[in-house]
Amino acid sequence: MSTKAQKSSALDILKKILSNQIFIPISALLILTIVNLIVDPSFFEISLGYSSDGNPVLSGYLMTIIDYGSELAILAIGMTLVTAASGGQDISVGAAIAIAGSVILRVLCGTETSPETIQAPIIVAFLVSVLVAMAFGAFNGVLVAYFRIQPMVATLILFTAGRSIAAWINNNQLPIVNDETFTYFGGFIPGIPIPTPFFIAIACIIVTALVLKFTNLGLYVQSVGINEQSSRLNGLNPKFIKFITFVILGICVAVAGLIKVSRLSTINYSVIAKDIEMDAILAVALGGNVLSGGKFSITSSILGAYVIQFLTTTLYKFEVQSAALSAYKAIVVIILVVISAPVVREKASAIWKKLVNKKAAAKQAG
Numbered sequence: 001m002s003t004k005a006q007k008s009s010a011l012d013i014l015k016k017i018l019s020n021q022i023f024i025p026i027s028a029l030l031i032l033t034i035v036n037l038i039v040d041p042s043f044f045e046i047s048l049g050y051s052s053d054g055n056p057v058l059s060g061y062l063m064t065i066i067d068y069g070s071e072l073a074i075l076a077i078g079m080t081l082v083t084a085a086s087g088g089q090d091i092s093v094g095a096a097i098a099i100a101g102s103v104i105l106r107v108l109c110g111t112e113t114s115p116e117t118i119q120a121p122i123i124v125a126f127l128v129s130v131l132v133a134m135a136f137g138a139f140n141g142v143l144v145a146y147f148r149i150q151p152m153v154a155t156l157i158l159f160t161a162g163r164s165i166a167a168w169i170n171n172n173q174l175p176i177v178n179d180e181t182f183t184y185f186g187g188f189i190p191g192i193p194i195p196t197p198f199f200i201a202i203a204c205i206i207v208t209a210l211v212l213k214f215t216n217l218g219l220y221v222q223s224v225g226i227n228e229q230s231s232r233l234n235g236l237n238p239k240f241i242k243f244i245t246f247v248i249l250g251i252c253v254a255v256a257g258l259i260k261v262s263r264l265s266t267i268n269y270s271v272i273a274k275d276i277e278m279d280a281i282l283a284v285a286l287g288g289n290v291l292s293g294g295k296f297s298i299t300s301s302i303l304g305a306y307v308i309q310f311l312t313t314t315l316y317k318f319e320v321q322s323a324a325l326s327a328y329k330a331i332v333v334i335i336l337v338v339i340s341a342p343v344v345r346e347k348a349s350a351i352w353k354k355l356v357n358k359k360a361a362a363k364q365a366g
Contacts, residue, residue, distance in 0.1 A: 022297065022301075051188065055190045055193075063195065073302045073305035073306060074251050077301065078250075078253070079252075080298055081249065095159050096257075098248070136250060177266070177311060184196055187263065200259065204271055222238060256273070280305075311332070
């Protein structure tokens with residue numbers, strides 16, 4: 001093979017790598033890894049300790065990323081589908097998590113604030129919260145799909161009222177679950193040193209992968225997001241497809257709600273899942289998904305979720321105040337939105353082609 005052909009092949013490979021959707025989250029992951037290796041290599045240390053009950057527990061910054069990044073990855077699954085189908089985002093997921101968590105505590109505690117034993121099986125409480133979360137997801141879906149309200153505006157209703165609804169469910173009280181098994185979902189299962197949320201996230205990922213593989217949901221969502229009118233002419237029902245993505249996000253919210261309230265066995269209505277909607281949206285954007293809808297990659301969004309938690313943990317390690325975290329993440333959002341803008345991509349492609357043509361012309365002249 002000639003030198004010219006080899007270089008042309010190398011350029012083609014480089015172009016494929018740069019255009020691959022997963023390139024952005026992997027690049028961000030590498031940058032964060034390099035920064036932490038340079039500043040403090042101990043960031044990657046993992047130690048084996050024991051809980052107060054004598055059970056083995058792995059600890060370290062990486063375990064924190066796996067732990068809290070898992071609940072964000074679960075939300076990113078639903079948020080990706082909503083974004084792809086509707087071309088907008090659900091900003092009410094934090095408030096919806098508060099509602100789902102409050103429902104779980106209400107079912108487990110009943111009318112008592114701190115009962116000695118739970119009043120219903122945990123699985124029953126979770127299933128009730130799933131139904132409630134799906135109902136609120138359906139509410140948002142109806143506003144977006146059938147009333148054609150822009151997603152962020154439609155979900156602003158629940159974003160505003162959700163935490164008040166969550167407090168109302170438990171009469172503004174803070175119920176406490178005294179059953180130790182309830183803490184397993186947001187903590188550790190005895191004998192297993194890896195955080196349980198990681199396994200819950202894996203289960204959600206597997207279920208999602210099976211649904212997308214054995215149904216046409218992914219194809220339908222992408223079709224509606226790319227061209228709603230065309231998908232309608234091809235026999236699809238865009239309204240129902242948008243609606244169902246919000247319902248699926250509701251299920252993801254219920255799972256995240258279970259993890260959240262399980263961590264403390266209680267709830268703080270104003271703090272629980274605060275600003276998590278921004279992290280979920282950022283995970284979708286960092287995954288290279290176009291925020292205006294259309295083609296999507298669940299895998300990239302999940303990786304993006306763990307990268308966002310990597311960033312959050314890194315900022316905490318650098319002693320950045322929690323109030324300032326949103327500002328740093330907002331900068332990342334702006335950069336990602338600008339990079340993913342069609343105008344920017346077209347100009348970048350034109351510049352790339354011009355450089356390649358100049359190099360080719362210079363070699364021919366030489």
